[in-house]
Amino acid sequence: MKNxxxxxxxxxxxxxxxxxxxxxxxxxxxxxxxxxGRNGAGKSTLIQLMNGLLKPTKGNVFFDGITxxxxxxxxxxxxxxxxxxxxxxxxxxxxxxxxxxFSLKNLxxxxxxKTQYKHEIIDELNLHSLLGKxxxxxxxxERKKISIACILCRKPEVLVFDEPTLGxxxxxxxxxxxxxxxxxQRKQTIIVVTHNTxxxxxxxxxxxxxxxxxxxxxxxxxxxxxxxxxxENSSLIEPQxxxxxxxxxxxxxxxxxxxxxxxxxxxxNEIEMIIRKSMGDTS
Amino acid sequence: xxxxxxxPKDQINAKNLSFVYESVYKANRDEISAIMNKEGEKPSDSxxxxxxxxxxxxxxxxxxxxxxxxxxxxxxGKSTLVRTFNGLIPSFYRGIFFGYVGVFGKDSIQEKIxxxxxxVGLVFQNPExxxxxxxxxxxxxxxxENIGLKRELIQKKISQILEYLGxxxxxxxxxxxLSGGEQQRVAIxxxxxxxxxxxxxxxxxATLDPQAAESVLNLLEKLNKDKKxxxxxxxxxxxxxxxxxxxxxxxxxxxILQHASTQEVLNSDYLYSTNVRIPEYIILFKKLxxxxxxxxxxxxxxxxxxxxxRELIS
Numbered sequence: 001m002k003n004x005x006x007x008x009x010x011x012x013x014x015x016x017x018x019x020x021x022x023x024x025x026x027x028x029x030x031x032x033x034x035x036x037g038r039n040g041a042g043k044s045t046l047i048q049l050m051n052g053l054l055k056p057t058k059g060n061v062f063f064d065g066i067t068x069x070x071x072x073x074x075x076x077x078x079x080x081x082x083x084x085x086x087x088x089x090x091x092x093x094x095x096x097x098x099x100x101x102f103s104l105k106n107l108x109x110x111x112x113x114k115t116q117y118k119h120e121i122i123d124e125l126n127l128h129s130l131l132g133k134x135x136x137x138x139x140x141x142e143r144k145k146i147s148i149a150c151i152l153c154r155k156p157e158v159l160v161f162d163e164p165t166l167g168x169x170x171x172x173x174x175x176x177x178x179x180x181x182x183x184x185q186r187k188q189t190i191i192v193v194t195h196n197t198x199x200x201x202x203x204x205x206x207x208x209x210x211x212x213x214x215x216x217x218x219x220x221x222x223x224x225x226x227x228x229x230x231x232e233n234s235s236l237i238e239p240q241x242x243x244x245x246x247x248x249x250x251x252x253x254x255x256x257x258x259x260x261x262x263x264x265x266x267x268x269n270e271i272e273m274i275i276r277k278s279m280g281d282t283s
Numbered sequence: 284x285x286x287x288x289x290x291p292k293d294q295i296n297a298k299n300l301s302f303v304y305e306s307v308y309k310a311n312r313d314e315i316s317a318i319m320n321k322e323g324e325k326p327s328d329s330x331x332x333x334x335x336x337x338x339x340x341x342x343x344x345x346x347x348x349x350x351x352x353x354x355x356x357x358x359x360g361k362s363t364l365v366r367t368f369n370g371l372i373p374s375f376y377r378g379i380f381f382g383y384v385g386v387f388g389k390d391s392i393q394e395k396i397x398x399x400x401x402x403v404g405l406v407f408q409n410p411e412x413x414x415x416x417x418x419x420x421x422x423x424x425x426x427x428e429n430i431g432l433k434r435e436l437i438q439k440k441i442s443q444i445l446e447y448l449g450x451x452x453x454x455x456x457x458x459x460x461l462s463g464g465e466q467q468r469v470a471i472x473x474x475x476x477x478x479x480x481x482x483x484x485x486x487x488x489a490t491l492d493p494q495a496a497e498s499v500l501n502l503l504e505k506l507n508k509d510k511k512x513x514x515x516x517x518x519x520x521x522x523x524x525x526x527x528x529x530x531x532x533x534x535x536x537x538x539i540l541q542h543a544s545t546q547e548v549l550n551s552d553y554l555y556s557t558n559v560r561i562p563e564y565i566i567l568f569k570k571l572x573x574x575x576x577x578x579x580x581x582x583x584x585x586x587x588x589x590x591x592x593r594e595l596i597s
Binding site: 139141163167169171172195197243248268275281 | 310356357358408463464490495522557570574585586589590596
């Protein structure tokens with residue numbers, strides 16, 4: 001089982017700032033997990049410990065049963081692909097195709113297989129029209145797509161996204177939606193660092209909430225994001241659907257059948273259907 | 284397209300504003316030169332030039348004391364547009380500039396950036412890019428020294444602004460030791476101390492956690508209400524900004540698609556035709572309205588939405 005395990009991990013930066021303390025965490029193969037918490041809680045440090053960019057100063061991080069200290073850094077970076085916040089930091093080639101070639105360059109596979117991997121990702125993310133373009137002449141959304149492609153083309157076993165929704169319009173969201181749903185179908189492990197509770201509520205199954213370098217909460221997304229004490233202590237806000245249902249029900253002592261149905265709804269689309277039905281709209 | 288009418292209280296006034304970045308010009312020099320040299324046609328109006336323009340024939344008036352959200356798809360021209368308001372375009376970001384931008388009646392091309400910066404303060408998404416000094420005090424002093432104030436007056440102004448923003452305790456701290464929210468407050472303080480009439484913020488809360496983001500927005504609301512400072516915020520997350528803004532400007536393909544009150548924007552169709560992510564409670568009411576199940580206004584906040592929904596189902 002290719003899981004990631006943190007065994008009583010601590011991490012201290014060279015300036016003596018302790019970023020993480022006593023982290024014990026088990027992430028199973030195929031999990032869709034979110035890491036949340038306020039600015040400076042230790043989220044980015046945690047993901048950099050996963051692929052060996054940082055080494056723990058206390059305890060051990062295991063990938064597939066082997067500590068990250070024992071892995072060759074280039075192998076681990078290939079197995080755990082991290083997409084950082086600013087795609088610009090990852091792109092430097094003169095064309096999009098060269099960028100993909102560079103991503104595949106250090107993979108220990110045949111030339112033919114590299115070409116196959118490249119064409120698979122071009123088709124999957126529909127990159128054909130961008131191949132000859134400079135990444136710098138692409139829009140923000142396109143650059144996001146290219147940086148995702150550069151990670152995905154190496155077929156990592158674990159996909160890590162650092163604040164993927166930042167600065168994204170609907171177009172950027174659609175790309176993310178496609179990538180995450182396809183990774184879910186492949187039963188790939190997905191780890192997302194985010195402040196965005198809307199995104200977490202929609203896509204992530206389990207949340208780990210960090211506060212001041214420690215794990216404050218770890219559990220199913222639906223439980224974490226409806227717990228006002230956890231939200232208050234980690235600088236998070238309720239997802240819109242949770243807040244909307246709470247506001248509707250808290251001031252209606254006698255609940256009607258419709259309001260009871262609304263409380264059970266998971267999405268605004270479901271609420272729309274309930275209202276339309278209750279108003280006799282069957283279209 | 285809809286435009287607001289010019290008003291004597293206008294602080295910023297753009298007329299037929301178009302802009303082509305120098306990098307785009309260099310990459311397409313022959314084609315652009317041929318269009319510019321065409322006889323009998325004003326080059327800025329030529330539709331052949333549209334695909335090269337980051338801004339395309341913008342007409343816009345911004346009045347005093349508004350709290351404005353500027354929204355639009357990524358790459359639509361929002362950041363480019365606000366950089367013309369304090370002269371960064373075309374003085375720093377160079378290119379071909381057509382039309383006119385007036386800031387308090389002063390031509391942005393003719394005025395020095397240092398003069399315009401005292402009217403229009405710009406805060407970027409990542410405060411780290413804006414903070415250069417070794418302490419918060421030195422950071423705030425930097426702008427004041429550049430306009431030639433005396434040391435005693437500088438110290439007094441620093442104390443006043445730190446106290447007003449509730450960050451006096453950070454005075455001797457290194458800006459890089461601060462949290463993202465604290466850094467953003469320091470960046471706002473260093474702009475505020477120059478007493479601009481307009482503060483423009485390019486996604487100021489994008490990297491902040493939700494509660495830190497709310498505290499920065501509350502601070503901007505206070506500046507807007509107490510000191511009548513005009514606030515213009517570029518923001519992708521409508522749900523974050525809707526409780527605060529009184530007007531919305533939608534930028535699309537380098538043009539102004541709509542500039543109107545928040546209520547008017549939510550209740551017309553332009554916003555819904557863009558790639559801007561719209562809060563789901565707004566989409567819910569928009570759909571109910573389209574299906575003639577609901578006929579009132581589209582609510583701007585989730586509290587309003589829940590209130591209307593309670594009435595609808597009771």
